[in-house]
Amino acid sequence: MIPFLTYPLALIALASLPALAAIYILRNRFRRRMVSSLVLWHFQVQSKAGGAKVHRLQLPLLFFLELLALALLVMAAAGPHWKLPQSARPLMIILDDSFSMRAVSDGVSAQGRAQAFLEKMYRQSPPPVTRLILAGTETHALGSPVKSWAQVAELLRQWRCPAPGAELDAAITLAAELGKQQANILVLTDHRPADDRITNPRLEWRAFGTRLDNFAIVNASRTALGDQDRCLIEVANFSDHARSVEVKVRAGTNALPGSSLTLAAQESQRLVFNLPANGQPLRVALPGDALTVDDQVELLPPVRRRVRVQVALADADLAALADRTLAATGLRAALSDNPELVIHETDTAAGSNAWSLRWVSAGATNAFTGPFVVDTSHPLAAGVALPGVIWAGASLTNAPGDVPAILAGNTPLFSAREDALGRRHLTLNFNPALSTLQNTPDWPILFWNLLSWRSAELPGLRESNVRLGAEVVVKTTGEPVTVTEPDGTVRSFPKAADELALETPQTGVYQVTMGALTNHFSVNALTAEKSDLTGCASGHWGAWGEAADQRLVETPATWVFGLLGLGLLVVHLFLLYAGKGGGR
């Protein structure tokens, strides 16, 4: 059994051992001395024949004592740890943090039953050390290892089961790592394991779920449709028989006509309706059942971003074409003051915030018929095919820093460049007089891509309704960001980067504030797998084997080596004292 050393460099001190040996060899070598007769040393001669080793060992004994003491002290300085068997193992408890644990049966949720089991287990046979691991969509350990039930109960207050899923396998792996493959692992969940035969001798799986019927809203969306909002609500019947349910819809303070749905077993139906885009939140609710978190959703109005575009083209035909095309995208703002995009024919800067589109039409007499090289991964060229298109452009060369999105041979037709301030400078090499592009669907696609890209780069949220656990990306203005969660928790990000990804650990409406700009987004629990309680079960699978009673624990052994070394030094001193005549 090789000990683990905390300070292995201390082993350099072992070099003192050969030094000690050298000192002894030099100091204790036998010096020859002539005597008158050995008759007076006769006792020594006799002991040599009979028990000479006793006397001769006096030297080696002291030497070996010193050698051993030195080695032990060096080992003590190295801080050794031994893996020693201990009778009881620590316990790693994995808590299923998904919201299905909140399903209530007979007034008690699966989470409550699991807590009661834990308390009972602690009362009967408390483990030496316990560590809690929360298994949601991500896994993480709760606090530090604790020893008493009071400490465990304190940590269990953080077990609120808001997650849309439970990564139990990842949690088991994390528990095994934290427990150094020696700890017992207890999984507390509401469903059976994937495989009923658990081969891990240190894993015990306990489920406290109950098979329940449940109506749930499994999908909900609210998207912009012109001047209206288009809403979609999908309701599922997770039971083994057909049932009816009343869907209540409220827009702001106004109650809308509800719907009564009759759903077969395991069937889902969608409600699709339009709402005027009045900025009111939409609330949809089902009657309360075993699991309430999936019985209601709140949908905020969709984010409608429009780009303020200034068309500064000198050519009237070009300007008219640009205006028509921009209007067709539906993404152009009504106002053009303080523009966010300037379309012009010169290569001049257009303000601190605006992107510029330089439209090169003069001298663009080369009519390209293809083949065109289209970078479909570029935001400008997404969905652009250019089949049979004639694109007339000037014979330009790619300017330094420009990233072409569309090329004809080595001639860039549409390219983009980003300057030091983060502004984009686009170049459209296009002469409509000699082209057919403006008469194809690719033309409005190009402008829609342009405005969509620009709007995506505007500060604020990109979407207002997300599923529980999804990541919400916020485009920041560089100012500090403050996020207020549905439970009132406020999180501040004083130094935000260009983008900020927010976690959504709970359902409800979040508020994001950046300077004067305030946005809201709603998080709803829309997870069909977790709303389906027909797969929930109770029972326990696997058991900690008898071999689990013996485990190896890293135990510091510095004191053992230190004490042995000091003990040997005491013996050494005693022998030295006795050898010199006992203090005569």
Added chain:
Amino acid sequence: MDPALRTALRDGEQLGVRYALQIPQVAAGGWTGSRSGRRSGSSIDFQDYREYQPGDDLRFIDWGIYSRSDRLVVKLFREEVTPHLDLILDGSASMNLPGTAKAGAVAQLAALLATAAANAQCTQAVWLTGEGCQRLPNDTLPPSAWDKLELDSRRTPEQAYDILPPRLRRLGVRVLVSDLLWPGNPAATLRRLRDGAAALFVIQLLAREDVTPPEHGNIRVADSETGEESEIYIDSAVAKQYADNLAQLQQAWDDGCRQCGARLTTLIAEDLAASLPALQAVQLLTPA
């Protein structure tokens, strides 16, 4: 012979001028000499009368008594003898331990005793143990004239005695100079030396290194005579054991001396001059 030893002989000779060998009464025997013997002899000193017995020298009949009493009476005169010193030197290599003053001390002590004997009008014989006990050439002359005083034998005095014992004179004073560091029974050696002697003195001459064990540490001790080596870790326990062994050895020799009427004294080679009063204390020397 080692010039250093010859120098030591001269030094001992000079040192011995101040001393005379103390002759015990029981040693008043020997060849006709200048000292009164304990028996009747042919000196001019009248001692006693006794009845004539056949075989008596007719010249010593006291004719005056015969004329007055008609009895044959002879006059007895005191015998005049010359006492003798047999000096037995341990010639083993341990007496010439490198790095010590032991060899010089042996020579110095031998010369001192010989000179003191001359001062006491004793004759002397100097025996050196080795491959048997051999007399030193010119040992009857002053010590500075002695020759072949070489302390390099690998045999102990006891072994040398077994090979060739010295021809020691009866009723002589015998002095053994040795470090006594050999295994065996001191009593046997002492009995052989004491047999027929007027007196036996045993002088244990040790180097300071022999008395004081080495410092703590690893020592490979080598026997100066046999070359045998032993690796020893010296600590306080071993040092104490060494001191105990030395004391035990000295006690064995002391006991042996007591049993046979000999006298034992121990001298430190490095402190020889300061140790001479010990020789007076055992009544071997007396100021001249």
